Amino acid sequence: MDLSKHRIIIEGKTKIIYENPGDPNTVYMKFKDDITAGDGVKHDVIEGKALVDWKTNRDIFEFLNRKGIRTHYVESPAECVSLVKKLDFKINLEVVSRRVAAGSILKWGGIAEGTRFDPVITQFHYKDDPLHDPMLDDTYVEYIIKAKEGGEMFREMREINTEVFALLEAAFAAFTIQLLDFKLEYGLIGGVVTLIDEISGGSFRLWPYAKENPDLTKKNVLSELDPGARLDKDTYRQGESLDQVQSKFEQIAKITAGFKGL
Ligand SMILES: Nc1ncnc2c1ncn2[C@@H]1O[C@H](COP(=O)(O)OP(=O)(O)O)[C@@H](O)[C@H]1O
Ligand SMILES: [Mg+2]
The missing domain is CATH 3.30.470.20 (ATP-grasp fold, B domain)
Incomplete structure (x- = not known):
């Protein structure tokens, strides 16, 4: 999924939020390989971290949605990308x-x-x-x-x-x-x-x-x-x-x- 032509709404430490031109009520959330600690003081990039975090996030949010918790999560349409309801x-x-x-x-x-x-x-x-x-x-x-x-x-x-x-x-x-x-x-x-x-x-x-x-x-x-x-x-x-960190996240x-x- 190529989000490069979509407008970036905000980029944080671990994710980029992109506009969804097809639906103004949702946004795409793209996971990054960055990891930070100590309020951003410690920072590294771990190849493959975005993918494992995306998987963990998908499985947890799908579990919570099934249990009836009100979440923003809709689906995960491509590797490292989730579709979520847009915040007001x-x-x-x-x-x-x-x-x-x-x-x-x-x-x-x-x-x-x-x-x-x-x-x-x-x-x-x-x-x-x-x-x-x-x-x-x-x-x-x-x-x-x-x-x-x-x-x-x-x-x-x-x-x-x-x-x-x-x-x-x-x-x-x-x-x-x-x-x-x-x-x-x-x-x-x-x-x-x-x-x-x-x-x-x-x-x-x-x-x-x-x-x-x-x-x-x-x-x-x-x-x-x-x-x-x-x-x-x-x-x-x-x-x-x-x-070692990546292996724990895996x-x-x-x-x-x-x-x-x-
Ligand atoms: N459903 C949503 N709609 C719009 N923005 C969102 C949604 N969920 C999370 N965000 C925003 O995504 C941004 C990027 O996340 P992240 O990389 O975790 O940022 P931070 O560095 O603030 O931890 C944050 O500003 C967060 O508020
Ligand atoms: Mg964050």
């Missing part, structure tokens, strides 16, 4: 949900790695690299959306995030992998809060189970999981080779291919 309004937030403590949350209040959160914790971050995506309080989230669009949308985002977390946690569990956390993005489509953007290797933390029947109800589940065999972007953040795509049967 981008909600400039990253909505993070966490089941198991890892990453930045360990710096806040001395939480031990592996601490299990039940219910899942959800955080709203203002998407801004120079500001390092600061966390916002619910009332401020409501204020900034209301000021622009009206409505009480943060509650819906929290609900959708929690529902998607439960679905994906169960899906990865079927492959003996724990979903620790993820970040999702939202926009308004037809005035309604809708899951947008991508869900791929860089969106979450995934640790395989360390044993056959892990006890995942413990207060801390670190001993039940195998962080050394992590499948996620922490591999990249921690400076492993780009080949493993994720192999697993999400199995979501078709769920």
